[in-house]
Amino acid sequence: MYQLDSLKKDFTSGFLxxxxxxxxxxxxxxxxxxxxxxxxxxxxxxxxxxSWMGGAQxxxxxxxxxxxxxxxxxxxxLGFRGMLGAAVIAAVMQIIFxxxxxxxxxxxxxxxxxxxxxxxxxxxxxxxxxxxxxxxVPKAKNPLLLLAEIPFAFANYRxxxxxxxxxxxxxxxxxxxxxxxxxxxxxxxxxxVIFGGILAKVLGLxxxxxxxxxxxxxxxxxxxxxxxxxxxxxxxxxxxxxLVGSLETVLSASAVDKIDPEKRKSNLDRDLTSKxxxxxxxxxxxxxxxxxxxxxxxxxxxxxxxxxxxxFFHGLVILIAVILFPYALNxxxxxxxxxxxxxxxxxxxxxxxxxxxxxxxxxxxxxxLVTLIxxxxxxxxxxxxxxxxAQFAVELYLGLKLKDSxxxxxxxxxxxxxxxxxxxxxVVFSNFYLIKENILNYLNLKKSLTIDLxxxxxxxxxxxxxxxxLASLAxxxxxxxxxxxxxxxxxxxxSSVSSRKKVAEA
Numbered sequence: 001m002y003q004l005d006s007l008k009k010d011f012t013s014g015f016l017x018x019x020x021x022x023x024x025x026x027x028x029x030x031x032x033x034x035x036x037x038x039x040x041x042x043x044x045x046x047x048x049x050x051s052w053m054g055g056a057q058x059x060x061x062x063x064x065x066x067x068x069x070x071x072x073x074x075x076x077x078l079g080f081r082g083m084l085g086a087a088v089i090a091a092v093m094q095i096i097f098x099x100x101x102x103x104x105x106x107x108x109x110x111x112x113x114x115x116x117x118x119x120x121x122x123x124x125x126x127x128x129x130x131x132x133x134x135x136x137v138p139k140a141k142n143p144l145l146l147l148a149e150i151p152f153a154f155a156n157y158r159x160x161x162x163x164x165x166x167x168x169x170x171x172x173x174x175x176x177x178x179x180x181x182x183x184x185x186x187x188x189x190x191x192x193v194i195f196g197g198i199l200a201k202v203l204g205l206x207x208x209x210x211x212x213x214x215x216x217x218x219x220x221x222x223x224x225x226x227x228x229x230x231x232x233x234x235x236x237x238x239x240x241x242x243l244v245g246s247l248e249t250v251l252s253a254s255a256v257d258k259i260d261p262e263k264r265k266s267n268l269d270r271d272l273t274s275k276x277x278x279x280x281x282x283x284x285x286x287x288x289x290x291x292x293x294x295x296x297x298x299x300x301x302x303x304x305x306x307x308x309x310x311x312f313f314h315g316l317v318i319l320i321a322v323i324l325f326p327y328a329l330n331x332x333x334x335x336x337x338x339x340x341x342x343x344x345x346x347x348x349x350x351x352x353x354x355x356x357x358x359x360x361x362x363x364x365x366x367x368x369l370v371t372l373i374x375x376x377x378x379x380x381x382x383x384x385x386x387x388x389x390a391q392f393a394v395e396l397y398l399g400l401k402l403k404d405s406x407x408x409x410x411x412x413x414x415x416x417x418x419x420x421x422x423x424x425x426x427v428v429f430s431n432f433y434l435i436k437e438n439i440l441n442y443l444n445l446k447k448s449l450t451i452d453l454x455x456x457x458x459x460x461x462x463x464x465x466x467x468x469x470l471a472s473l474a475x476x477x478x479x480x481x482x483x484x485x486x487x488x489x490x491x492x493x494x495s496s497v498s499s500r501k502k503v504a505e506a
Contacts, residue, residue: 006306013303014047014313017296020187021062022318024296026211026329027189027337028063031129033075034083034288036213036329037220039063040322041287045278047315050290051308053274055267056253058260060296060311061278063288065344066248067241069124069380071288074237076141084224086234087283090241091276097246098273104437109247110429111462112364113387115357116371117244120383122348123147123376125341132338133169135161135209143376161209165335168196172343185303189340196336209334215326222286240381245289249275252292258469259301263476295344361493363398364461367391392430398492398501399458400426410435419449427453429462439470439481448480457502459489464497 021043029039039062046061054061074083097103120143127146131138135158140146175188200210214220228234253266271292279289300310322329357368370390375383396402409425419442423435435451442449451467453459467483474481489500 007309009304009306010309011313013300013305014310015317016185016187016303017060017300017305017310017314018047018317018321019190020299021060021296021314022321023189023193023332023337023340025063025318026213026332027341028065028068029288030211030334030337031065031068031125031341032063032071032288034071034080035220035222035286036211037217038080038222038286038288040213040318041220041285042282042290044315044319044322045282045287046290047311047313047318049281049315050274050278051311051315053277054292054308054311055270055274056256056292057262057264057266057308058297058301058305058310059253059256059266059271059292059308060300060314061275061290062293062296064248064291064293065125065341065348066118066121067245067289067291069121069375070237070240070244072128073379074241077233078228078231078237079225081222081225082228082234083237084222084283084286085226085228086237087241087289088224088226088280089229089235089238090245090289091279091283093238093242094246094276094279095273096276097242098269098271098276101269102246103250103268103270103272105433110367110388110391110460111465112357112360112367112391113371113384114247114251115353116368116387117375117380117384119349119353119368120372120375120380122345122350122353123372124345124349126345126349129338129341129345133162133165133335133342134158135165135335158209160203160205161333161335164196164199164203164205164333165339167199168192168333168336169339169342171195172339187299192340193332193336196333196339197331200331200333200336205333211330211332211334211337213326213329215330217322217326220286224283236381241289244380244384245275245279245291246272249291252294252297255294256292256297256301258472259298261301263473265473359493360461360495361491361498363394363492363499366394395426395428395430395458395460398460398499400428404431406431408432408435410438412438419447420452421449422452422455424455426456426458427463428458428460432463432466436466436470443470443474443477443479443481446477446479448474450482450484452484453489453500454484454486456489456500459485459500461493461497461499464499468497 025039025043026036029036043062050061124143127143131153134153136153140149172192357365367387371383371387404425408431410423413420471481490503492499
């Protein structure tokens with residue numbers, strides 16, 4: 001039964017998450033080339049409607065940095081209303097994905113490609129927002145050229161804008177290092193926005209460098225333009241939004257499950273369907289696409305949330321705030337919002353991610369680098385597609401047989417009361433799904449089991465990572481999960497989840 005204590009914790013958490021989400025939603029909208037109101041609409045719908053429809057307990061829905069690149073490209077080529085038209089079609093695709101139960105199959109994407117995708121998104125966000133932080137209007141459009149133009153931005157910065165941007169960035173960095181239990185609970189982005197607003201007032205920043213949000217909410221709404229769906233660009237935007245948005249939602253919800261204190265499992269198919277329905281509503285009235293957002297969800301858990309109602313309260317608080325204090329939003333400097341996004345971009349795209357990919361192993365670095373480089377040089381859809389193909393080619397080179405590409409060979413036995421799954425083919429990101437489903441079925445039935453991989457010629461990083469997650473899930477439920485790997489399986493990296501390649505016995 002839902003207790004009063006849980007309600008109090010959900011409200012407190014939802015309130016604090018709303019303080020994080022409010023500036024982030026505005027910043028993400030502006031970075032996406034959309035009106036600031038578009039991000040707020042999405043956060044409100046994601047909370048008020050997506051909370052009770054979804055299949056996850058502690059997830060916070062809203063606009064996300066991971067979709068900035070796609071939305072910005074769509075807005076640039078199709079216009080904002082054209083992007084909304086593509087987003088409507090993407091939402092319908094997402095609903096179909098959930099209905100046909102593709103949510104649980106998100107693991108069919110190799111980890112290396114997902115890591116490369118997120119790193120490239122981070123670099124692109126950083127490259128674009130660094131110019132805004134300095135008050136510089138770049139000539140370049142391509143991410144690599146934008147990075148190359150940053151030194152020129154330093155040489156042509158606007159002093160007042162840059163002072164506010166860098167001081168806010170300094171505060172945000174300082175806030176991540178605070179240990180005081182009370183101050184730690186105050187959201188860094190909110191403190192940055194308040195600090196930036198005060199600086200702008202004291203220093204006399206011009207209105208052109210401040211946020212502009214219509215005070216009347218009826219001016220927030222836009223209708224989609226579906227005429228763009230007669231073009232290749234429209235369909236490309238719709239497909240990219242549907243694929244990347246669905247993938248990020250599934251990955252984020254799965255990541256939140258790992259840190260849920262009660263170790264509850266999300267219904268990924270239901271959650272994907274609910275995101276599709278919410279995205280349809282958002283696109284029809286002028287909101288950005290939403291996903292299950294990992295940063296806000298992590299904050300939600302750290303603030304003590306118990307159920308989905310924290311997500312509902314987060315949406316409600318944002319709605320009340322924009323109704324009661326509409327003019328306060330227009331006191332926020334654009335450089336302050338850029339500093340928040342520079343922090344996000346750096347977190348996603350800093351060199352540590354390349355070091356981590358190398359640490360995992362040389363086989364992992366191929367998919368990572370192909371995705372990263374082609375996303376920066378061409379676009380995200382090309383990067384993901386080529387990254388998957390490159391990683392698949394690596395798997396074939398290392399021992400995967402073509403006939404086993406999508407269906408693995410395994411059998412199930414019971415030996416002296418112990419359940420054993422014996423795998424005889426190579427196991428990789430593209431063929432592990434059925435084995436994983438069987439393992440989850442045993443764990444749902446509260447059965448301990450052993451997975452025997454000693455006969456496998458090759459086990460890739462994505463599978464090793466998922467096996468570690470399944471072991472943690474079993475342990476959380478008081479079950480025994482044993483993974484058997486031969487002493488002749490050579491690790492291709494330095495991590496416990498690095499790929500394993502069987503070598504000839506001496």
